[in-house]
Amino acid sequence: MSNMVTIGISDMKVVKEGDSLVTYALGSCVGICLYDPVTKIGGLGHIMLPNYPQNNPKENPHRFADTCIPAMLDEMAKMGALRQRIVAKIAGGAKMFEVSGDSAFGNIGARNVEAVKNSLMSFHIPIKAEDTGLNYGRTVFFYTENGSMVVKSFANGVKTY
């Protein structure tokens, strides 16, 4: 029996073979799909910000790129995934609004993508596909059956990675 598991904002879940994951309406947030193609264990995280604040130890680790990814890797390992086989697909990190005269506004999307890439690189996890940046929102579906990531947007249709 396969399930479609929904990931909220600042949330992360890992599922076994056959189950699917979805996270809705990523703006400048980034959706990170991790997958072990042998055990077909997959995880999806929806991060909002790049780095965990050092001075606030009570934060939700799934909100930040640099703490969500290690937590997801740990959970996948517990379920039997092998770190060396894990690959990543990422989507999101858009700049939703262009505020004139304030070019820094909304750059958080690009910073999120960068933080995700840095974190993945530090664990030697290859990025197999990415659909990031630009200026539109994305809904991400991730299927553990074959490791495919489907990105749906309002203005740009559906793409499969």
Add this chain to the structure above:
Amino acid sequence: MSIVNLEQLNEMHIDVLKEIGNIGAGNAATSLSQMLNTEVDMTVPTVRILDINDAANALGGPENPVIGILAKLYGDIEGIMMFIIEQDFAKTVLSSLLGVNDVNCDRLSDMELSAISEIGNIMISAYTGSISTLSQLAIKTSVPAISVDMVGALLSVPAIEMSSVSDKIIFIQDDFLSNRNDVSANMLLVPSMDSLTRLMQKLGIEL
């Protein structure tokens, strides 16, 4: 004392915010009504402290396509104002302003975007202007930015920009209704914690 955490807000604080929402929205509704030359009603504002998952659900689900007009607030009050309009509302507005009747919200022309953006600008200015008069605090607004997309993706912007301390943000939400087609729009005010403190102090409210 200052507000550092939204859990500190008590019922009276919420009532004050509601009243601010009421006054701001009242002014914004008047200007909208003048522009459209039609009656515009508004509902009693709701003040909610919630995370964006819930906020998106309250506005028709995260994937609901809407038009968002965003302005940054500067000066004594910092934060973000966002005017969120449903596609039907945009159609009503465009037909009365530009006389166009076959509006396709997926592909709005520059002229249409500009017209909607200007409506947002006028309403946001009317809203912040009345808060400014009430509190004697100077509020400046940025040039509005517009985006047509899923409401969840749009809402994540104020949530990220303003939520450096927690996952929750405060929404002062007003519904506008035009009697002609019964369509609605929402105005969201998302102030920073510092500004909230300043606003309460200026109004003589104990924190």
